[in-house]
Amino acid sequence: MKLILRILLSALSVIILANVLPNVSVDTFMTAVIVAIVLSLLNFLVKPILVILTLPVTIVTFGLFLLIINAIIILLADKLIDGFSVSNIWWALIFSLLLSFLQSIFFSLLNDDKS
Numbered sequence: 001m002k003l004i005l006r007i008l009l010s011a012l013s014v015i016i017l018a019n020v021l022p023n024v025s026v027d028t029f030m031t032a033v034i035v036a037i038v039l040s041l042l043n044f045l046v047k048p049i050l051v052i053l054t055l056p057v058t059i060v061t062f063g064l065f066l067l068i069i070n071a072i073i074i075l076l077a078d079k080l081i082d083g084f085s086v087s088n089i090w091w092a093l094i095f096s097l098l099l100s101f102l103q104s105i106f107f108s109l110l111n112d113d114k115s
Helices: 002-020 029-045 047-053 055-060 065-080 089-112
Strands: 024-026 084-086
Touching: 002 024, 002 029, 002 089, 024 029, 029 047, 029 065, 029 084, 047 055, 047 065, 055 065, 065 084, 065 089, 084 089
Parallel strands: none
Antiparallel strands: 024 084
């Protein structure tokens, strides 16, 4: 049940950001749910491989290259999902940062509910 709630909160975050950011669009709420699921799968499967392959660059940039990896994951989701679009890597970077911020707020509310 908690997993479904986290996916729905992530989809809500995607919808909010698509309405706020001009170069990010999502067609429907169902597309946002698919985006949330695909992003979680890409973060689970692809991101660790990218982090290991780019470890020297990440060390040299003191970890800032991880932001670019997150943007690449967003752009990969853009290519995989019809109805979700991000115009370029800079908007993907902004989307990634704001999505992480919104998800941390929503997930902290979810954890506070438990107390």
